[in-house]
Amino acid sequence: MDTKSVQFLIIGLVIGFIVGALAVDRGFILGGNPLEDELNGATTTPRDLGLPSAGTVSSSGASTDEDTTATSGIVLAGKNAVDAENQPAGSMVTLPLVVLNQMGWVVIHEDAGGKPGNALGATLVFAGERSGVLVELLRSTVKGRTYYAMLHNDDGDKVFDLKKDLPIADSTGAVIQISFVAE
Structure with a gap:
C-alpha cells in the first residue's frame, strides 16, 4: 500500500x-436514551399488554381482583404492572417486567411479618414497559427470606424519598407489589 x-x-x-x-x-x-428523552420532556406511552386491567395474573393466566400482592405471576393495575421471580440471594434484584404509566420507582422491601418492611433499594423507572430491571440493594437479600417488589410514584425530583414517593395503588387502594424469595 x-x-x-x-x-x-x-x-x-x-x-x-x-x-x-x-x-x-x-x-x-x-x-x-430514556434518561435523555425524559429529561428533554419526551414521553413514552406504555403499550397495551393485553392483560386484565387489575388484579393478579397467575402463571396459568387466571385473573383475581382480590389482592394486588402475588407470589407468582404479574401484578398489574391499570397501566402499571410488576413481575418478580425467586432469585439467588445477593446485592442486586432483577425484575423481568415493570410497566409504569408515568415515571416512578421500583422499591425492594424486606418482609416484616408477612408485609413489606424496610426498603432495601430502589431504582427509577421511566414510563413504559421495561424488562430486566435491576435494583441495587443497600443490604443483600438472605437465602430463604421473602422480599417484595413494590411500585412507587416519583414526586418529580427523580430522587427517591420513602416519605414523599408513595406506593402506587390500584383502584381499590391496594398497593401494587409482588413477593419473591431469595434462594
Missing part, C-alpha cells in the same frame, strides 16, 4: 468511528 492509500484508510476509520459514536449517542442504533 502506498502512503496515500494508508492516509485514506486512516481518515475513513476516524470518520467511521465518529459517525458511529454520534449514532449511538443520539440513540439511532440502540433505540434512544
Whole structure:
C-alpha cells in the first residue's frame, strides 16, 4: 500500500468511528436514551399488554381482583404492572417486567411479618414497559427470606424519598407489589 492509500484508510476509520459514536449517542442504533428523552420532556406511552386491567395474573393466566400482592405471576393495575421471580440471594434484584404509566420507582422491601418492611433499594423507572430491571440493594437479600417488589410514584425530583414517593395503588387502594424469595 502506498502512503496515500494508508492516509485514506486512516481518515475513513476516524470518520467511521465518529459517525458511529454520534449514532449511538443520539440513540439511532440502540433505540434512544430514556434518561435523555425524559429529561428533554419526551414521553413514552406504555403499550397495551393485553392483560386484565387489575388484579393478579397467575402463571396459568387466571385473573383475581382480590389482592394486588402475588407470589407468582404479574401484578398489574391499570397501566402499571410488576413481575418478580425467586432469585439467588445477593446485592442486586432483577425484575423481568415493570410497566409504569408515568415515571416512578421500583422499591425492594424486606418482609416484616408477612408485609413489606424496610426498603432495601430502589431504582427509577421511566414510563413504559421495561424488562430486566435491576435494583441495587443497600443490604443483600438472605437465602430463604421473602422480599417484595413494590411500585412507587416519583414526586418529580427523580430522587427517591420513602416519605414523599408513595406506593402506587390500584383502584381499590391496594398497593401494587409482588413477593419473591431469595434462594
